[in-house]
Amino acid sequence: MVRPMKKQGVRVLFGELYTDEVEPLRRAMEDCWFSIELDTASTPEECLVKLSERDYDLLLLDYAPPKMNAIDVLDTVKRKKYNIPVVIVSGEGDEEVAVRAMKMGAYDYVVKNDRYPSNLPPLLRKAIKKYRTDKEKEKLYEEIRGLKNYMEKIYNTVADPIYVIDREGRFVDLNRLGEEITGYKKEELLGMRFTELLAPEYLEKTKENFRRRLQGEDIPPYEVEIFRKDGKRVALEIRATRLEGFGEIGVARDITEQKRLEEELREHTAELEKSNTLKGLFIDIMGHDLLNSLTVIRGVVNLLSKERELQGYKRHLDVIENNVNRLIKTLEDVQVYVKLRGVGGLNREEMDLTEVALNVIRDYQNIAAAKGVEITWNLPPKSPAKVNPFIRHVFDNLLSNAIKYSPENGRVEVEIIDKGERYEVLVKDRGPGIPDEHKEVIFQRFERGGKKGVKGTGLGLAIVKRVVELHNGSVKVIDNVAKDAAGDGEIKEEKKGSVFLVTIPKL
Numbered sequence: 001m002v003r004p005m006k007k008q009g010v011r012v013l014f015g016e017l018y019t020d021e022v023e024p025l026r027r028a029m030e031d032c033w034f035s036i037e038l039d040t041a042s043t044p045e046e047c048l049v050k051l052s053e054r055d056y057d058l059l060l061l062d063y064a065p066p067k068m069n070a071i072d073v074l075d076t077v078k079r080k081k082y083n084i085p086v087v088i089v090s091g092e093g094d095e096e097v098a099v100r101a102m103k104m105g106a107y108d109y110v111v112k113n114d115r116y117p118s119n120l121p122p123l124l125r126k127a128i129k130k131y132r133t134d135k136e137k138e139k140l141y142e143e144i145r146g147l148k149n150y151m152e153k154i155y156n157t158v159a160d161p162i163y164v165i166d167r168e169g170r171f172v173d174l175n176r177l178g179e180e181i182t183g184y185k186k187e188e189l190l191g192m193r194f195t196e197l198l199a200p201e202y203l204e205k206t207k208e209n210f211r212r213r214l215q216g217e218d219i220p221p222y223e224v225e226i227f228r229k230d231g232k233r234v235a236l237e238i239r240a241t242r243l244e245g246f247g248e249i250g251v252a253r254d255i256t257e258q259k260r261l262e263e264e265l266r267e268h269t270a271e272l273e274k275s276n277t278l279k280g281l282f283i284d285i286m287g288h289d290l291l292n293s294l295t296v297i298r299g300v301v302n303l304l305s306k307e308r309e310l311q312g313y314k315r316h317l318d319v320i321e322n323n324v325n326r327l328i329k330t331l332e333d334v335q336v337y338v339k340l341r342g343v344g345g346l347n348r349e350e351m352d353l354t355e356v357a358l359n360v361i362r363d364y365q366n367i368a369a370a371k372g373v374e375i376t377w378n379l380p381p382k383s384p385a386k387v388n389p390f391i392r393h394v395f396d397n398l399l400s401n402a403i404k405y406s407p408e409n410g411r412v413e414v415e416i417i418d419k420g421e422r423y424e425v426l427v428k429d430r431g432p433g434i435p436d437e438h439k440e441v442i443f444q445r446f447e448r449g450g451k452k453g454v455k456g457t458g459l460g461l462a463i464v465k466r467v468v469e470l471h472n473g474s475v476k477v478i479d480n481v482a483k484d485a486a487g488d489g490e491i492k493e494e495k496k497g498s499v500f501l502v503t504i505p506k507l
């Protein structure tokens, strides 16, 4: 089925002084295959009023001065920037008027002759069409210009150098940062090949990448080094894309500083590895040789101090023994601490915490007694838990500290409370206590909370914390509120000493 073509309409304003001239034209227009709505104005003023009131596709102006001076109307139309094509109708012999009108921006002109009513409609339509196409083109150019401007702004404000090279590898464009990084002005670089900038060791690989990219391959970012104009080397990371049929556009990010830092980090890591190896070696030597020798010395000193003839030297021998003991404890602590730092978890086995506590208490009985410190305990008959034998260090260090920091004739209490899914272990003393600001830091390695006078390694509590953490437990210290702390029989509560509270899950 063929659909009747819809008559496409245009609206024309005809500035014509003589109304009888309009009729033949209107008739010709009615016969036309597209519809033309013809409106008329018989004075320049009417023309301009109508133009301001309605939208027309074309203004047809008869040149009939002085009443209808088409040139004046055209002038106003242009000045007021009406977006409309103007076609001038001039009488035969008035061609120079037409030329003037064209110069002033008229779109076309027709000469009034016999055929003009029938010639005019197609001419008008063509004029309107052409005018519209021209306007659209202009709009498009305007958009392209805007876009170009926008692209250039991006191009010059991005924080990385951007370059464009042609198929021969010659620079055809580069942004401001591109100039900065190479040290060359754009004019100097245009026409130069990128290979002229490259450090020789990057030449082959980069040429190869360029060639493969031109063939359409996707090349992941890679590193190159170039020589700046001042001879300095710059390391760049290149990310480029093919510009079809032309060459490539790329971003060259300066990675000189990043590479320097990486190199520094590599050196630092190598140094660290070296020092770690040395540390490992030292710990090994300590573990085997130093500890063995010290244990032998302790044994001998112990024997000597029992010799009757040497009793006169007993005081000196005691000093030696104490110091050797301290050395051994330090070395053992370091060994334990290093071992614990290096592990992510511990194997667990069924153990009885009551038994562990009692063993440790037994070990410290003599040391405590020597200081007149009394150890008391309150333990369940059995405290089964899945723990690692390292748990002994918790009891060991806490009890050792409690005795160490107790005054002579003080009292240390050890307690285990069954809390269902976990145990609470409490080690209480009546020593100087720990100020609030030190209550957390003392668990950090080598943090000695201001007790420089007391012998110790500063590692004990760090070991306690680590062992407890590896058992998913916790440790903290609180003030011991002792009843009758003064020991004068008067029952009053007083802050005295510390309580170390450890929580150990049973499983």
Ligand code: ADP
Pocket: 397, 401, 402, 405, 429, 431, 432, 433, 434, 442, 447, 448, 449, 450, 451, 455, 456, 457, 458, 459, 460, 461, 462, 498
């Ligand atoms: P060390 O006792 O060898 O110095 P620790 O890690 O066992 O190392 O303890 C760290 C610090 O915590 C000690 O130097 C001391 O200041 C404080 N501290 C530990 N236990 C007690 C305690 N029972 N009473 C008072 N202060 C303590």
